[in-house]
Amino acid sequence: MAIVAFALPILPGKSEKDRSYFQDIVEAHRSEYEASRKRAGITKEMTWLQHTPKGDLGIVYLEVENPKRMFQALATSQERFDVLFREYVMDVHGVDLTQQMPGPLSELTFANQLPS
Numbered sequence: 001m002a003i004v005a006f007a008l009p010i011l012p013g014k015s016e017k018d019r020s021y022f023q024d025i026v027e028a029h030r031s032e033y034e035a036s037r038k039r040a041g042i043t044k045e046m047t048w049l050q051h052t053p054k055g056d057l058g059i060v061y062l063e064v065e066n067p068k069r070m071f072q073a074l075a076t077s078q079e080r081f082d083v084l085f086r087e088y089v090m091d092v093h094g095v096d097l098t099q100q101m102p103g104p105l106s107e108l109t110f111a112n113q114l115p116s
Helices: 015-028 030-040 067-076 080-093
Strands: 002-009 042-050 057-064
Touching (some): 002 067, 002 080, 015 030, 015 042, 015 080, 030 042, 030 080, 057 067
Antiparallel strands (some): 002 057
């Protein structure tokens, strides 16, 4: 299992749409969302809205079976939910998922697990 974490800028005026997307769209289309993530090999997905002096960011944390396969699936799927998801990412973040994502998305600089 791989962990993928990255930040995406949120375009001006789109923070509320980013905040409500998963509650509104995903909850209304739960089975399509789950099928999308299963096709992409995503087993855990978490997002945060981070306010900064230079604008808001969407922080994304994913646990995936294969990151390359995940990005390929999200970029090429013609399933309705995946097409709508790509449109959302373009509208809110200005990122075209059909184009190759720049890599690496992030660099792990520190990891530690404290003993129980």
